[in-house]
Amino acid sequence: MRLPQKHLIPCFLPIFLFLLAGGVFGQQRAKIRGYITARPDEKTIMIMDDAILFGPGIGFQMQDAPPGKQLTAADLTVATMIEAEGVWTGKHQFTADKIKCDWDQLDKQIREHAYLEREPAQSAELIGGQPCQLRADGEVLVIDENSKREWHGRAQVKAPDAPVWLGRQIRYSGRRRPDGTMTVQSIEIGALPPADAYETPGKRKLVRAQDPKTGIDILEFRKDKKVEGRFKLFPVRDVQEYVSALGTKLIPPAAQNPPMSDIEFRFYVVEDSTANAASLPDGSIMLNTGLLGLIENEAQLAFVLSHETAHVLQAHYWRQENETRTKRVLISIGAAAASAYVGNVAVFLGQLGLAAVANGYARRLENQADRLALENVVEHDYDPGQAIGLLRMMVSRYSDRSTSATWSNHDSSMLRGSFLTVQIGLRYPRQEFKKATVDSDTFRAMRENMGPVKIM
Numbered sequence: 001m002r003l004p005q006k007h008l009i010p011c012f013l014p015i016f017l018f019l020l021a022g023g024v025f026g027q028q029r030a031k032i033r034g035y036i037t038a039r040p041d042e043k044t045i046m047i048m049d050d051a052i053l054f055g056p057g058i059g060f061q062m063q064d065a066p067p068g069k070q071l072t073a074a075d076l077t078v079a080t081m082i083e084a085e086g087v088w089t090g091k092h093q094f095t096a097d098k099i100k101c102d103w104d105q106l107d108k109q110i111r112e113h114a115y116l117e118r119e120p121a122q123s124a125e126l127i128g129g130q131p132c133q134l135r136a137d138g139e140v141l142v143i144d145e146n147s148k149r150e151w152h153g154r155a156q157v158k159a160p161d162a163p164v165w166l167g168r169q170i171r172y173s174g175r176r177r178p179d180g181t182m183t184v185q186s187i188e189i190g191a192l193p194p195a196d197a198y199e200t201p202g203k204r205k206l207v208r209a210q211d212p213k214t215g216i217d218i219l220e221f222r223k224d225k226k227v228e229g230r231f232k233l234f235p236v237r238d239v240q241e242y243v244s245a246l247g248t249k250l251i252p253p254a255a256q257n258p259p260m261s262d263i264e265f266r267f268y269v270v271e272d273s274t275a276n277a278a279s280l281p282d283g284s285i286m287l288n289t290g291l292l293g294l295i296e297n298e299a300q301l302a303f304v305l306s307h308e309t310a311h312v313l314q315a316h317y318w319r320q321e322n323e324t325r326t327k328r329v330l331i332s333i334g335a336a337a338a339s340a341y342v343g344n345v346a347v348f349l350g351q352l353g354l355a356a357v358a359n360g361y362a363r364r365l366e367n368q369a370d371r372l373a374l375e376n377v378v379e380h381d382y383d384p385g386q387a388i389g390l391l392r393m394m395v396s397r398y399s400d401r402s403t404s405a406t407w408s409n410h411d412s413s414m415l416r417g418s419f420l421t422v423q424i425g426l427r428y429p430r431q432e433f434k435k436a437t438v439d440s441d442t443f444r445a446m447r448e449n450m451g452p453v454k455i456m
């Protein structure tokens, strides 16, 4: 997080200049985390718009390194995730005295799994043992004769072009190559998602309803018959219909096959001025008016909806609970007062112990959702670079507010923005997307119908 220094500039210019000159008093130490997006010279790394300068006597530290391995300035290449400690010495300038990096960042060894959202184009070559490039999990997996291949539970091939692996789990391990693709050491395909992966804990349901007194459209968050919370739906029908139609259009093909075909995807715009969105494991996706109000074009909205859809399809709630040690205790809350509405969706879900669905999952899962969202928007002919535009806007708008829960804080704005910058730089070079869709007349019409909304 950045220091509030830039707010002080007008009133405390002399102090600010003193800080710039390298003064020691009043300098608050800060930490920043992100993926290196450029390396302009030997003593500077860039993370998006921020230059991190190596201060005198800078220390490099590698965490979990094997004996004898030490971090050097030369290891800090583009796409490496680092944590820098130091002080902000300008609006976009940070002077670091310590840079830390995990060994696994340099090792480039990757082990991941995902459910296949679309049928890989080279299924036949993969099964036939031939070398191939498999596009899956938002990655390009380079498979050769040395890659160990394994599959089970293969679906019966009914027609020559029927999907073989769609919706099934792919597990892969390999090494990242400098061009961003991956040399696969082992690949295994077959498992279906677990039966309870698409259930909201406590079998809670989000149900459309009407306020009995005022008749306005609302959502009820129900556990059995008890209403735990009520959300106000944004009252303009055209806006709801547009977001729902776009979200539905973007659902990847995996959702057509069991068990994912049981997911009922529903997209709602809820009245909440915080710039956030949340998805419940059962496919209910809530987009706050505060975030919709910030989004500049259809390509950005497509990215946000694709990210939330990926959290659902990839069973991230289930994975967070079962694969990480962050077991959350679900809290039962009392019935909501009939007249009260939830003002902040994220806070409400947090009270229930469902904070991750609104505030972000583990970084690895957020990265997967972002990778798959990029792949999904490209598949629908949108400009993936718009995702960076959205994150960059949110970084500049919210970077000084460490307490605000916003969508870009699904992990941290800078971490996500730099991850996307690296991904797009490697996988989706700008020149290939000159003709891709950025906006549409329907998006502009929706914005007109929406009118001004409060954004916090």
Ligand SMILES: [Zn+2]
Pocket (backbone or CB within 6 Å): 307, 311, 360, 361, 366, 369, 410
């Ligand atoms: Zn997320």
